[in-house]
Amino acid sequence: MxxxxxxxxxxxxxxxxxxxxxxxxxxxxxxxxxxxxxxxxxxxxxxxxxxxxxxxxxxxxxxxxxxxxxxxxxxxxxxxxxxxxxxxxxxxxxxxxxxxxxxxxxxxxxxxxxxxxxxxxxxxxxxxxxxxxxxxxxxxxxxxxxxxxxxxxxxxxxxxxxxxxxxxxxxxxxxxxxxxxxxxxxxxxxxxxxxxxxxxxDIRSAELTKYTANCMLATKISFINEISNLAERLGVDIENVRQGIGSDSRIGSSFIQPGCGFGGSCFPKDIKALIRASKEMGYHPRLLQAVEDINISQKNKLPDLIKQHFGNALHGKIFAVWGLSFKPNTNDVREAPSRTLMEILWNAGAIIQAFDPKSMNEIKLIYGFRKDLKLMKTKELALQNADGLIICTEWDDFQNPDLNLIKKNLKESVIFDGRNLYDPEIIQKEGLIYYGIGRGSSNRKKY
Known part of the structure; x- marks a missing residue:
């Protein structure tokens, strides 16, 4: 044809x-x-x-x-x-x-x-x-x-x-x-x-089906992030909970990975669009609004953990950021959690040394030349003289890092894992401080 x-x-x-x-x-x-x-x-x-x-x-x-x-x-x-x-x-x-x-x-x-x-x-x-x-x-x-x-x-x-x-x-x-x-x-x-x-x-049903599918997936992500925040306060590791519920065939394991929020060109805009459509029809979409609110809050999770660790003294601190795209295997940085993170840290006076396998050109187009943004050729170079390592995207390249190399290069041996890539016990045994998303006692504080 x-x-x-x-x-x-x-x-x-x-x-x-x-x-x-x-x-x-x-x-x-x-x-x-x-x-x-x-x-x-x-x-x-x-x-x-x-x-x-x-x-x-x-x-x-x-x-x-x-x-x-x-x-x-x-x-x-x-x-x-x-x-x-x-x-x-x-x-x-x-x-x-x-x-x-x-x-x-x-x-x-x-x-x-x-x-x-x-x-x-x-x-x-x-x-x-x-x-x-x-x-x-x-x-x-x-x-x-x-x-x-x-x-x-x-x-x-x-x-x-x-x-x-x-x-x-x-x-x-x-x-x-x-x-x-x-x-x-x-x-x-x-x-x-x-x-x-x-x-x-019919056409109208098909149009609504598209929005509903994306909003349903976004809801699963915000739900597990909500539970991860509770798990952290209870001293429970959300990864155990995730495996427990994911093995239930009625729930499944897809889209229940806790993290630093969702981004991309679809989920955020489709949530907003369906909220607007609901309100135009005289209906207040409480669940959809909660999904959006939770995601906005979750994008602040890593900056909050960083401020918790350093006591808000971020001016002049250098942070290695691994991963800029909103998800792995794409160069798309639209609504990416990494952007929220970097903008908050920049406002606090911090410097970013970032690496991503595919999306650094996109970041360069958005932010241009900045003295507080250095795009590094390798993930190892991003570590040099950094005060901490931040994981924003779960690229395969980041799955099994050389912990000795990380410890050797960082001025302060601390990892902020926004995608729960690593086992806290293994990280801590190597002498590194670990903060994850809902990892229980590993980043529990008094609430």
Missing amino acids: KVTIFGIGYVGLVQAAVLAEVGHHVLCIDVNSKKIENLKQGILPIFEPNLSALITKNFKEGRLRFSTQEKKGVNHGLIQLITVGTPSDSNGFTDLQSVNSVVHSIAKYMEDYKVVLNKSTVPVGTTEKMQAIMVNIIKKRGVKLNFDIAFNPEFLKEGTAVTDCINPDRIIIGTDNKLVLKLIYELYSPFVQNRNFIILM
């Missing part, structure tokens, strides 16, 4: 590569000309495992192309996939400017039947409004053209997005149109063994 994808971010680029890999002819459209030219040279705007090889292969074989020309994109594909960003502001208002721009372009340039498949996360009712916009534009053009529109949410996880796209848990389609369903079955047939993988529902 011929497919056009509007928006070449995490979702669009992964979707494009995987669809091209199974034989579809994909044209990617983006307004950022530099991004398009870089992609033609094999330079990706994001890091995602296994993605670069797929892009290079399918571009060379002619199944994957890139352009800034919207008209060309509209004319290319029977399927018009929308994967542009829908950021939200501090009040949870979703910015639909990019989505509406694509819709306008499709309606303006289309010359024959199109299926518009929206994968961008949008408030309930948005797809219906997109349809109305297209009808109005086509009417003003004075032409008779047919199109159908459906909502097809994505459930990719950054860091495993390629695998998730090739082996989806499920594919949700919001439509009541049999022709659209037939075409979508054809589009996704290489990824599903049987049609039970495809869940059909």
Whole structure:
């Protein structure tokens, strides 16, 4: 099939590569000309495992192309996939400017039947409004053209997005149109063994399903973080509790890792958006509000432990920070806990020596040159003359460190483990002070 994808971010680029890999002819459209030219040279705007090889292969074989020309994109594909960003502001208002721009372009340039498949996360009712916009534009053009529109949410996880796209848990389609369903079955047939993988529902239900899925996962994270704070006060190790509840098949072990808060482009904004939508309907979403509040508080957990240890005397202190991305195997630093940590420490007069395997360029773009930020080439260099080590991201590279090297390089032998990577007993036996998240007596104080 011929497919056009509007928006070449995490979702669009992964979707494009995987669809091209199974034989579809994909044209990617983006307004950022530099991004398009870089992609033609094999330079990706994001890091995602296994993605670069797929892009290079399918571009060379002619199944994957890139352009800034919207008209060309509209004319290319029977399927018009929308994967542009829908950021939200501090009040949870979703910015639909990019989505509406694509819709306008499709309606303006289309010359024959199109299926518009929206994968961008949008408030309930948005797809219906997109349809109305297209009808109005086509009417003003004075032409008779047919199109159908459906909502097809994505459930990719950054860091495993390629695998998730090739082996989806499920594919949700919001439509009541049999022709659209037939075409979508054809589009996704290489990824599903049987049609039970495809869940059909109305458009509004599909829109709410996307928000609900992300908010449910965020709720699990905030819940375990809430319990970790209680465990700390009770002198209980949350890791024992986590294993105990995770072995229950009704709960499962996913998304119950305590830590220094969640970030990324999805969970924080989708929580805000659903809170806003609830309030607009006259309902106060108490649980969703608590999930957001707990996460905001949890991002302050590491700075609080650091201040507890050093007695607020942070001016001139140097801290090694391992991990800047919001999760491992990505270069995405949007809403990353590391950023909250660094900004708080900077305000207290501290200096950061940071290392991350993939996201240091992104941090450099955000913060520019600062005397109190040093981006180091290796995790070992980040340790030199530091007053303490802080773990913000659970990269594999940080899992089994040389404790003697850490102790030798740090001016004060203290580790603040925001992802509970290490066993407190092992760390303490090596003569290091250890603070984790909800690790019981290891960082218990009088409350």
